[in-house]
Structure formats: C-alpha cells, structure tokens
Amino acid sequence: MNELAPDRAVIDTRDLHKIYHLGSVDVAAVNGVTLRVDRGEFVAIMGHSGSGKSTFMNLIGCLDRPTSGAYYLEGEDVSHLSSDALADIRNRRLGFVFQGFNLLSRTTAIENVELPMLYAGVPDADRRERSLAALKMVGLEDRADHAPSELSGGQQQRVAIARALVNNPSLILADEPTGNLDSRSTKDILSVFKQLNDERGITIVMVTHEPDVAAWTRRTVMFRDGVVIEDRPSAEMSQVPA
Numbered sequence: 001m002n003e004l005a006p007d008r009a010v011i012d013t014r015d016l017h018k019i020y021h022l023g024s025v026d027v028a029a030v031n032g033v034t035l036r037v038d039r040g041e042f043v044a045i046m047g048h049s050g051s052g053k054s055t056f057m058n059l060i061g062c063l064d065r066p067t068s069g070a071y072y073l074e075g076e077d078v079s080h081l082s083s084d085a086l087a088d089i090r091n092r093r094l095g096f097v098f099q100g101f102n103l104l105s106r107t108t109a110i111e112n113v114e115l116p117m118l119y120a121g122v123p124d125a126d127r128r129e130r131s132l133a134a135l136k137m138v139g140l141e142d143r144a145d146h147a148p149s150e151l152s153g154g155q156q157q158r159v160a161i162a163r164a165l166v167n168n169p170s171l172i173l174a175d176e177p178t179g180n181l182d183s184r185s186t187k188d189i190l191s192v193f194k195q196l197n198d199e200r201g202i203t204i205v206m207v208t209h210e211p212d213v214a215a216w217t218r219r220t221v222m223f224r225d226g227v228v229i230e231d232r233p234s235a236e237m238s239q240v241p242a
Contacts, residue, residue: 017067046211220234
C-alpha cells in the first residue's frame with residue numbers, strides 16, 4: 001500500500017530529482033524541486049528551453065518517474081509505481097492538453113472526447129452523455145458531429161480540453177496549449193481555462209513561455225537549470241497587452 005502524505009494537496013513534490021545519464025555525463029534536468037499545488041489553483045510553469053519545466057511536467061503527469069525524491073498526487077505517493085499503475089492514474093485522474101491538439105482526424109469531435117472513457121470501460125450510453133456534457137462546458141455542443149478538419153484551430157483545442165475533462169480528473173496539465181493558435185483563438189482558449197478554474201474549481205497547471213499567457217493564471221512558477229527560482233502571484237490581467 002502506498003504511503004500517504006499528511007495533507008491532501010493535489011501536487012506535492014519533495015526534493016524531486018530527475019537525472020539523465022548521457023554517456024559518462026549526468027544531466028540534472030530537475031534538481032531538488034519541492035513544490036505544492038493546492039486544489040483549485042491555476043498555475044503557470046515558465047522557463048527557457050532546458051530549464052527543466054517540461055521534465056517536471058512529465059513527472060507530475062506520471063509520464064516519467066523521478067530519480068529520487070517523492071511525488072504525492074492527492075496524498076498518494078506515486079513516485080515509484082509500476083507502468084500499468086501510472087497508466088491507470090493518467091487515464092482516470094489526469095487530463096492532458098497539448099500544443100498539437102492530438103485529435104484523431106477521421107473521427108468526430110464527440111468520438112475524440114469519448115476516447116479516455118473507452119480505455120476506462122465506460123458503457124456506450126454513459127460515454128455519449130458525458131462527452132456531450134464536456135463539449136457543452138467548452139461551448140462546442142453544436143459541433144459534436146464535426147470532424148477536426150471542419151473545425152478551426154481554437155475549436156480543435158476546445159475539443160481537446162473537453163477530452164481532458166471527460167473523466168473528471170483531479171488535475172489538468174496543459175503543455176503550451178496556445179502555441180499553435182492565433183491571438184484571438186489564444187484568448188478564447190485561455191478564457192475557457194479561466195472559466196473552468198473560476199466556476200468549477202478545476203486545478204490546472206499550464207506550461208508556457210509567454211508572459212501574457214501566464215498572466216491569465218493565478219500563480220507563476222519559474223524554472224531555471226532544473227530548480228525553481230521564483231514562485232509568485234501572476235500579473236494582473238489589466239497589465240496584459242491587448
């Protein structure tokens with residue numbers, strides 16, 4: 001049975017390290033990060049290329065295991081679980097939104113949203129009902145039967161967000177979710193995230209290199225050389241350029 005942390009933060013990392021062995025050289029991509037994210041927070045992870053932010057996201061997304069240290073997800077130490085156990089956590093407790101949308105081109109929006117529930121063994125009728133509800137949350141219920149090619153980039157990303165929501169995850173992890181979008185679509189997607197956080201209390205952690213994107217969040221964590229160098233409230237929206 002996994003050890004339980006004394007509190008119930010959604011994310012609680014303690015002296016987390018990830019070291020890659022490249023020949024005779026050890027590279028510390030994450031170097032002793034201790035970070036807590038409580039339920040209902042909206043956090044931006046920032047840093048230049050090579051800062052460790054993407055490696056850290058892979059660790060908290062259960063896509064990789066730390067070399068040392070501990071990661072508690074809702075109080076459960078998931079640092080050294082088996083591959084099958086981590087896959088189950090990713091499917092049932094985490095929602096992912098990527099820069100490239102990752103939609104299946106030959107299936108409709110609602111079928112794309114249903115995919116995580118297929119892996120979870122949810123019955124057909126429940127899948128459709130929950131998928132429609134998720135599409136409604138992102139304002140796309142009227143596009144349920146459209147293929148990705150019939151949707152704009154912003155609409156495709158909203159389908160991806162609905163897919164991330166459909167299993168009622170504890171945490172949504174968004175990796176540069178506006179990187180492929182124009183400025184108007186970027187604002188639309190960030191508005192969706194902000195509404196999900198404000199109105200539904202969904203915990204969101206988002207990687208971005210854009211300060212004006214990070215300003216939509218409540219808290220900004222800055223990485224450099226594998227460590228956290230700054231952790232502060234995000235800038236006020238009034239400071240963001242139009």
